[in-house]
Amino acid sequence: MSASSRILIGRLGEVWLKGQNRRIFLAKLQSNLRERIKGLTSSAQVQLHHDRFVIQLPEGSPWAEVLAATADTPGLTRVDEVHRVERDLDALKALSVQLMDRFHRPGTTPRFAVRARRSDKRFPMSSSQIALEVATAALEGRQLPVDLKNPELILHVELSRNGAFAWMRSADGVGGLPIGTAVKGLLLLSGGIDSPVAGYLAQNRGCELEAIYFHSPPFISEESREKVESLGRRLALRQGGMTLHVVHFTEIQKAIRAHCDGQHAVLLYRRFMYRIANEIAHRRRCKTLITGENVGQVASQTIENLTLVDRLPDRITMRPLLTFDKRQIMDLARQIGTYDTSILPHDDCCTLFVPKNPTIKGKVSVIEAQEARLDVEGLTAAASEHTEIVSL
Template sequence: MYERILVRYGDLNLKGKNKKVFSDRIDRLIREKLAAFPVSYDFRHDRMFVILNGVESDAVMSRLDRVSGLYSYSPITKCAVDLDEIAKTAVSMIERKTGGKATTFKVETKRADKQYPQTSQEVSRELARRILPSCPNLAVEVHDPELVLSIEIRPEGAYLFTEQIRAMGGYPVGIGGKGLLMLSGGIDSPVAGYLAMKQGVEIECLHFESTPLTAIESVQKAIDIVEILSDYAPYSKMKLHLVPFEPIHQKIIEHIPESFIITVMRRMMYRIAEKVALRHDCLCVLNGESIGQVASQTIESMDTIGSVCDVLVLRPLATYDKIDIISVARKIGTFDISNRAFEDCCTVYLPKNPVIRPSRKLALHYETFFDYEPLVTAAIEGVKTLTLTPREHFDIASKGLVVKEALDA
């Protein structure tokens, strides 16, 4: 039915002289995501057409949903620049769209071919006059219609569409540099990673695993989440760095007062994340913290925990409500994975009464209760890195109970 898809870029009109850099990056991302299809392209200065060449439009649009920097897209039908032919094509599209249900509509025409003899308004009025007798379920509503029939008159033909589908928006992934996402396996951090990519930040992921203190299935959760997130990444590939955190985890449980366990644990994680970020040329560390959501995410906690590192820390979810985070998690397909009942090192052995306003002074004092620096160094040196894609599932849970043994097997 559809001949092509009209793709509109996102906030590139804000970019001035850098606009071409952004649009070129988006064009490359689109080609990457659609590489499996025999489609062709018609690039314009502020938009592009994906010419389907017989490919099913839904399959192409599903892949466009993984391209950041796109504002919207519309599946388009092409016909001859003849009012009778345009009206006939429009009636067919409207019947399929409405199913005969009573619908308000209007016609909007863009006369890109300035040599065409009638004005845009005249074309719209004439087409509405020809369409209405064949579609008795339609009623004209020019201010707030349920259906807008959009028509572009060009020298090579007329292009018709009835919907504008919102895309990811934001900026093309990678244009904003690279960051390291602290990925817990819960609901929040995958959403933070998605939103960072939406704004142009390429990400690598860091997961703190405490096997066998925690189940290997908690690591599988992180792997499965990264496989989903990787579909939004350049070339649909993403690195997951697995930190052997169990030795540090044990020492914290043994030596740190219960109320400060989470504070000190998070401080250790930040120290490690900073070092790993620098090793992999990441300009920032990202996480899924949301102000006030849990004890470690009060302003005071964030200040005390974040004070151990100098690298920029970004919190894409800082002001999000949980219900909005869950909504995005469902949309991108990570919610059900995050809800699997396997605890990671952030949720196992949670204190009953964690401190909500920890001071830096007390945190530093408690950290003198054990020699953590050699453990942090060993954890960094013991990092295992996986490169994951949505096309090849990696099953670590079937390979062993401890990450090192499973990956070395």
């Protein structure tokens, strides 16, 4: 394809629907794209052209990796790897044949279609005529069934004033809003499946994340902490880094075990976690807490028990997974690349000292009576003040 040049085109989603502040969202998205691509290749150019971002990469760039990273950047609905030639039908047809040689596997017969667009209305052919001419050239020597409704292999072409374009490789974007255009949130990050997915979805709504992890050595191994840090790095990659607050939770758990009734242990853990997270969120100017909680999934996540923890923080708790089916969450975890790490067999602190019959429908009076046996303020302050900060 020596006669063509190659670019990535990022298609905008709901960002384009913003009103007077659209410029702020677009500027942030442009900055995020530059930051994300910077780790993969140098000297990339990211420019806004009308309703799309055009990304030019230097020779030798890892196109597939940049395509995937760009599609993973909130704010874009699709990214196309586009090849450009001069504004000439024969040149476009030749380019189309080259793309078919690259993307059609010999011996396979996928259903085929051409999607043509003529943005330059001065061009003396209609879109359907362009599609027919390109398809005829592309299918020469290939016995592929044409299916315009349900194609498996699609050749996109466009004729504009700036040239002729064709592409066959695209990636669906995550949509949403650029990270950093909403509030900063503090994610309660464990080593499980749910919380990384919740953080990912919060990022897709524009939230920049910090994270907090509750660690209980020596009962919980360093491998568990490394697992959490690995999950955190996946989220950090999307926003140019992330701060992880590691809270040593051992003394709190030992106090609960020594002085409180066992069936309330997990709910008491969660209430301490919310107190500490709220304190750190206040210190770090995080406007919301974010969790992977899901109604009814475990005993601590019944509506009654969620209500008991919600009484403590003075800011909203975002729960992106609240009504998801577990299979949906697992599918998302696989899609974003956290599932294999999440299922590694390392415990977290909420699995310590768990009773056979934990409290399902906690009552305020009962839980507060349990907490009256503890130095809640002192334990919370000690844990909050002796937090490790890790840059991911």
